[in-house]
Amino acid sequence: MASIQVDVDTTPLAASVDNTRGHLNLVTGAVTTMEAAVIAAENEAAQTICKNVDNGFYILVKSQISQKAVAAYTEMASKQMTLLQLVKALDNVKRQMENDFYMITKRYTKLFQSLNKSLETRVKELDRPAMRLAEIRKNMVFDKLKDDSSMLLSVSAESLPMAQTALSGKMKQKTQVAMQSLAGYVDESRSYSERVDSILTGGEKTSNSADLCYLPVVILETDSLLNLDDKIESVFTAHTDVWQNSASIVSEISRVQPELKWTASSAEEKSFIRGDFLSLCENEISEERLSKEIIRLFDESSWEKCVNEL
Incomplete structure (x- = not known):
């Protein structure tokens, strides 16, 4: 069997692979950089959106609060005007009541003063007979006290029995006069009571009307x-x-x-x-x-x- 030996040169392939790996590393770095940039851009955009949303919410709330404040201020101003009018009305009523009070007080003061004067006059009229009687009886009472007193300031031992006898006789005379006066008053009171009773009871009673009495x-x-x-x-x-x-x-x-x-x-x-x-x-x-x-x-x-x- 034949043996064939083939020599393959892999140097260009290795060089190409080496170049490709460098390019891959560059691509990987670029992708990583782009990813970081995208993430940063997304974060920045999210922050911007959140900031805008927050500002819009704050502006909306501020606008609503401002509108409510304006409405409340308007209502407060109207009620303040009403209260001022009520204050003026109450002040007028107060002055009117004070004037009425002073007028009524003055009227009743005059009335009570006239009543006091009238009562004083009536009391004086009631007391006038007693005062007149006191004026009439004053001299008599003082003269009586003077007459009843002892006339002898100093007496000798020989004339003392005579002075005592004279003073005793004078006291007996005064006592007799007082008893006669009391007896006359009692007789007069009895006579008056008998006359009144005779008028009320009809004057006389008979056997047929022993229990019959007339009374006004x-x-x-x-x-x-x-x-x-x-x-x-x-x-x-x-x-x-x-x-x-x-x-x-x-x-x-x-x-x-x-x-x-x-x-x-x-x-x-x-x-x-x-x-x-x-x-x-x-x-x-x-x-x-x-x-x-x-x-x-x-x-x-x-x-x-x-x-x-x-």
Whole structure:
């Protein structure tokens, strides 16, 4: 068998491979550089986009806040104007109330001053009889004290019994006068009570009317302040030594009062009572305004009298 020996020169191939490896290394370096540049560009673009998005968001929020601030400021300004108007109105109301208060205070001050003067005048009128009596009795009291005192400042031993006897006699005389005065007052009081009792009880009693007594009674009917449809009835009786406890009389009158028959009083009777009432007002009430008001209420009252006896 033949043997063929072939020699192959690989030097150009090796050189070509070496050149190719260099080019591959350059390509690898270029790719790596490009990748780094792309990554850097992407990062820069991402940062730019994020920055722009953040700025846009901040600008949007700022715009919305500015719009809300403008709307709130406008509303605040309108409400401030309203509040200023209310302040002015309240200030006017305050001044008006102060003026009304001062006016009412002045009016009632004058009224109470007039009432005080009127009451002072009435008190003076009430005290005038006592003061007049005091003026009349002053000299008598002082003279009495002077007369009751001892007339002898110093006496001798011989005239001492005589002076004591004279002083004792004078004291007995004064005591007798005082006892007589008290007795007269007691007799006068007893006589007055007997006259009043005789008037109230009819003067005398018979065997048939031993338990029958006559007593003046006034029944006053007024409208209730709580219920307009309700009436309040008050019974008034005379109070003397005989009729001190009138509770039983008032109770009996209240019991039989619904059965009483009433009729209008005559003009003559009313005129007679009105004359006595006017005389009483003139003598007891010194203030003209109060007297006129009492007389007005008296004239506006309706009168009725009972036609049957209890």
